[in-house]
Amino acid sequence: MSGVKGAAGKQAVLVLGCPQVPVQTSIAIYLAAHLRKKGVVPVIAGNRAARLNAEVSDPDRHYTGEIMDLDRFIEDLAADRRKFDYYFIFIHNDAGISYAATVQSITGATVVALIYGEHFQEMADAIEFPCEKIAAKAVHNPMPLKKKIDEVLPWVVSNL
Amino acid sequence: MGCIESLKYEIILRGASFKECRDYVRAHCSEYYDVQPGFRIFEKAVIGVPPISIGLDGDTVTFPYTKPCYGTFLMQIDDHDEAERIRHIAPGKKK
Numbered sequence: 224m225s226g227v228k229g230a231a232g233k234q235a236v237l238v239l240g241c242p243q244v245p246v247q248t249s250i251a252i253y254l255a256a257h258l259r260k261k262g263v264v265p266v267i268a269g270n271r272a273a274r275l276n277a278e279v280s281d282p283d284r285h286y287t288g289e290i291m292d293l294d295r296f297i298e299d300l301a302a303d304r305r306k307f308d309y310y311f312i313f314i315h316n317d318a319g320i321s322y323a324a325t326v327q328s329i330t331g332a333t334v335v336a337l338i339y340g341e342h343f344q345e346m347a348d349a350i351e352f353p354c355e356k357i358a359a360k361a362v363h364n365p366m367p368l369k370k371k372i373d374e375v376l377p378w379v380v381s382n383l
Numbered sequence: 384m385g386c387i388e389s390l391k392y393e394i395i396l397r398g399a400s401f402k403e404c405r406d407y408v409r410a411h412c413s414e415y416y417d418v419q420p421g422f423r424i425f426e427k428a429v430i431g432v433p434p435i436s437i438g439l440d441g442d443t444v445t446f447p448y449t450k451p452c453y454g455t456f457l458m459q460i461d462d463h464d465e466a467e468r469i470r471h472i473a474p475g476k477k478k
Contacts, residue, residue: 322449
């Protein structure tokens with residue numbers, strides 16, 4: 224593991240939305256793998272369907288790791304029982320924006336909004352709170368969002 | 384959110400946006416309070432884009448409830464104790 228200076232031992236949470244957009248799970252596992260290469264431990268939070276998609280896609284947890292229930296994640300943040308160094312929020316609908324705003328408001332951290340799906344621009348434009356946006360029209364093909372992650376992730380890990 | 388789903392509730396808006404829920408509460412509830420995400424309603428942290436408007440009409444609590452797959456529901460639950468708790472601890476009464 225090569226790692227990035229200052230990133231070793233840090234934790235990132237990947238907050239998944241409803242898995243109805245096909246690219247979500249592949250992007251989540253791709254992001255988890257790249258965070259690990261940079262020395263960051265990924266934790267996935269999602270509802271049951273999103274968690275099961277991640278678990279079935281990575282049965283031996285080579286890339287993922289801890290996978291937690293979305294409601295418990297929010298409760299732990301709100302009760303100050305848990306903190307992370309990076310917050311990646313997957314957004315393809317209005318609910319995703321609500322979760323991102325909630326995480327930003329509770330933690331005061333700069334969250335990274337991963338915005339994708341058919342209506343990605345509409346979703347990106349609807350976000351008015353401060354955050355880093357990584358947005359691409361990725362629905363079935365993950366490559367547009369993957370390319371954006373490749374461009375931005377080194378900066379995110381070094382600067383947030 | 385098992386505890387809310389086990390209560391007797393009415394759905395006012397289904398699959399709504401956070402803004403639609405806020406606008407409805409402000410327009411239709413006799414009093415409302417603006418709270419931040421994480422404020423506890425029926426023992427659960429509320430999800431949403433701040434400010435989140437919580438409405439009260441007597442003992443009826445109107446509040447948004449977000450599910451990842453279905454967007455935001457605006458729900459109403461009659462509960463005297465919860466309505467009084469919100470009146471006493473919610474920071475920003477607006478109406």
